[in-house]
Amino acid sequence: MALVKSQQSCVLREVILRDKPKSMTDLSPKGTVPVLLLESGEVLDESLDVMYWALEKNDPENWLRSQKAKRSEDLINKNDGDFKFHLDRYKYSSRFKVINKKEHRDECLKFIKEINDELKAKEYIYDKDVSFLDIAIMPFVRQFRIADTEWFDSQPYENVKIWLKNLIESKLFNAIMVKYPLWKEDDEIVIFP
The missing domain is CATH 3.40.30 (Glutaredoxin)
Known part of the structure; x- marks a missing residue:
């Protein structure tokens, strides 16, 4: 993107x-x-x-504006660290010989809740417009949803669901897919x- x-x-x-x-x-x-x-x-x-x-x-569109904030760096590090670690073991549990993939799903939910809280007062994670932060995190949240769409959609994280829907239905996302x-x-x- x-x-x-x-x-x-x-x-x-x-x-x-x-x-x-x-x-x-x-x-x-x-x-x-x-x-x-x-x-x-x-x-x-x-x-x-x-x-x-x-x-x-x-x-x-000044996407890099989000990268001036320490919070953005922290969220990207969590995404690329713990969230991705647990996402891989949840989504590809047989590859990692995971016994209880629900534990990894629950660990992923901690990050989803954090993103949901960030989205309470604004449409995107950093502010009212798409930024680097959204584009860095969205592919991983999308993969988390894909692992069990019905389950994800039943969760109470409405802000994340709206945010993700807006991004994956955007002209830009569909142009690259x-x-x-x-x-x-x-x-x-x-x-x-």
Whole structure:
């Protein structure tokens, strides 16, 4: 979303992580997405780094305003730390050989409640408009919902549900969720966006 909002183009290669191309792991041995190779030769392989890079080049709606607040940094750290740890064990419990995935779901709910409280007086987490903070956290909350949509939708966190619905129904989100064919070594270049 940050790439589109900042009007930064890149070559897109759609991959399946269970069948990572060698060219990807040569650039980033950790083997996760995203991987962005800059013209300078620097490799960005963390979503937050890609977001910062794009928005530092062009931030037409001042999404980075949220990053001036310590609270934003704290929430992103909780999201990328405890919440993601428990989300992975809840959503992919068989992969982690988790005995009680409900414990991990309950741990995730602590963060959901915190976000819900942040949203009591405003439409988005930082203020009345979308910011970096929303875009950094939303994909993980979306994945938490996807793990058991019916259960999530029955929970009493109305602020989070409205916030998430607004983001996933936005033109921007739907513009980036286009499915691309899997990339193969000799394919033509696909430019995103």
